[in-house]
Amino acid sequence: MRPRHYLFILFFALSLVAACSSITAKSSAHLVGYSEQGKASFYAAKYQFRKTASGERFNQLLNTAAHRTLPFGTKVRVTNNITGDAVTVKINDRGPFIDGRVIDLSRSAFAAIADTDLGLADVTLEVVR
Numbered sequence: 001m002r003p004r005h006y007l008f009i010l011f012f013a014l015s016l017v018a019a020c021s022s023i024t025a026k027s028s029a030h031l032v033g034y035s036e037q038g039k040a041s042f043y044a045a046k047y048q049f050r051k052t053a054s055g056e057r058f059n060q061l062l063n064t065a066a067h068r069t070l071p072f073g074t075k076v077r078v079t080n081n082i083t084g085d086a087v088t089v090k091i092n093d094r095g096p097f098i099d100g101r102v103i104d105l106s107r108s109a110f111a112a113i114a115d116t117d118l119g120l121a122d123v124t125l126e127v128v129r
Contacts, residue, residue, distance in 0.1 A: 031074065035126040038102030040078060041119060042110035052093035060107040066093035067103055067125075075129040078103060080113040081122040087112040088128060 043066075047058050054072040058064070065076065070091045079086040087109045096104040103125055107116065114121035 029129075031070065031127045032129065033127065035124055036102050037081070037122075037124045039100050040103045040105055040110065040114075040121045040123040040125075041096060041098075041101055042105045042107050042116065045107070054092040056092045058093070058106070062106055063087055063089045063109040063112070064092045064106045065089040065103050065109060066095035067091050068094060068096075070127065074127055076103070076125050077128050078105065078109070078113060078123050078125045081124055083113070085113040 043058065043060060045060065048060055049057050052058050052064075052066070056064075065078070067074075067076070070076065072092055074091045075088055076091060077086050077088050087105075089103075089105060089109045093104070096102070101120075103123065105113075110116055110121070113123070
């Protein structure tokens, strides 16, 4: 290859890197106020320390959750429709994959709004950040 070709390839590669670095991640700011109602469940203990869809390790002691479509990192307030108890969680996984369920909570998050012996709770979730 002639030196001119190397320069062209180098220029093209640097242009591509510059273009890609200017792309920003989609934020959840436009979703603030979005709400949804349905049933919440919580993760089984067997998922402790397994990788979530976001790449984080699941920890049942942290207030995290799985949602089918909300962007990772979105903060969601989950309110028990019966008791009014609420908890704020961070979306870091995908799911739930059972009809009628809108969110899977970590055990600690679920315990903040409902009795874990029940296993399910009727909730309203609202994007707060």
